[in-house]
Amino acid sequence: MPALTFSKWSPGGNTTLFFPLDGRSAAEQARLARLALDPQHLGGEQAGFVDPRQRRLRMAGGEFCVNASRAFGALLAFGENAPGPRQAALEGLPAPARDADAAKEYHYEARVSGWPSPVRLSARGTHPHWRVEAALRLPACPMRSLADGMTLVRLPGITHVLLNAALHPFPEDCETAATLLRQRLGLDGEAAVGAVWWRERQGQLDMLPLVHVRDAQTTFLESACGSGALALALSLFRAGGRRDFSILQPGGSALDVRLFDEGGESMAAVDGPVSMVARGQVWLPDDAA
The missing domain is CATH 3.10.310.10 (Diaminopimelate Epimerase; Chain A, domain 1)
Structure with a gap:
């Protein structure tokens, strides 16, 4: 040992x-x-x-x-x-x-x-x-709408399914629901897959992420998810042009995401406590x- x-x-x-x-x-x-x-x-x-x-x-x-x-x-x-x-x-x-x-x-x-x-x-x-x-x-981060209020966002190294909680409420058995979602969408081969339930109330975005990592064989309902926050920001930017976001995480702190251009390239920054x-x-x- x-x-x-x-x-x-x-x-x-x-x-x-x-x-x-x-x-x-x-x-x-x-x-x-x-x-x-x-x-x-x-x-x-x-x-x-x-x-x-x-x-x-x-x-x-x-x-x-x-x-x-x-x-x-x-x-x-x-x-x-x-x-x-x-x-x-x-x-x-x-x-x-x-x-x-x-x-x-x-x-x-x-x-x-x-x-x-x-x-x-x-x-x-x-x-x-x-x-x-x-x-x-x-880089290119392909997205596609799967249904009303459900968007697939592919980032390098992780894929997220974003679920608007107003249309897709958080299920009682979230791990089983996320597993079925991965299987239905053919995502079991991905290095990591997140299911992110999100909503906006009185101008404040919040989210609840569940992340599965294939090779480590782990699935956690996470207290915060930076790549999920980034995927949500990219999706909302495409829908409405907004570039700055403060997204409350389940652990109680916010992640600040900003999208910007630098030297002709598209950039993103995610900031928060450690x-x-x-x-x-x-x-x-x-x-x-």
Whole structure:
């Protein structure tokens, strides 16, 4: 039962585990993630494998994840940002200088699984709380209407089915409903599929995402979903031309999505809070390592 180092993050509630990439195969990553995400071990909604020096993130199923990308930005900032006095005392480190600038910004370019171009990450704040924006160069993201109030949006690395909750209420058994939806639409071969129920009340958008990752064999009703928020923003932009959105997530915080042009290219940015939850070592069954 070897010890594995880990860190646990909450990008808007979408709890994410990071482990060192360390040359593990895709199959090993998927198996390790399934075990670690179990509540009897570390728990969480998703897992990724990181190489901070190379600024690389690979999700356990090879999927694309906006929130994990944002959490990776916080992890990179943590590597540069001196710990606070309490954490320094816990770890036996010298207390940081009083003038440590909590408003300092950190900027990175990272490669993340599922997305075809580098992702720009901007982190503001200090340990253990940041705000992190992920800016993405948008490739073609095909969409099609499946029915009134139901839209399929294909992003690189993940496909979302958007369901207007006014026309398609949230079902009692959401996991079974989402499984049947994937099968009916022929999406079982996709790296990851989300079913996103959304609505707008008194000018405030909110959403409820359920995400299935094929290779990791995980299905979670997530506390936040950055790619789902992006898919919803793209769909609403196509319908009405709006470019700026604040989308309330089930965990209680909002993700801010903006669509813009830069150098003749279409871009999107997703911004929101990220907090470190824990870091240390975990012991998993031998066949997971």
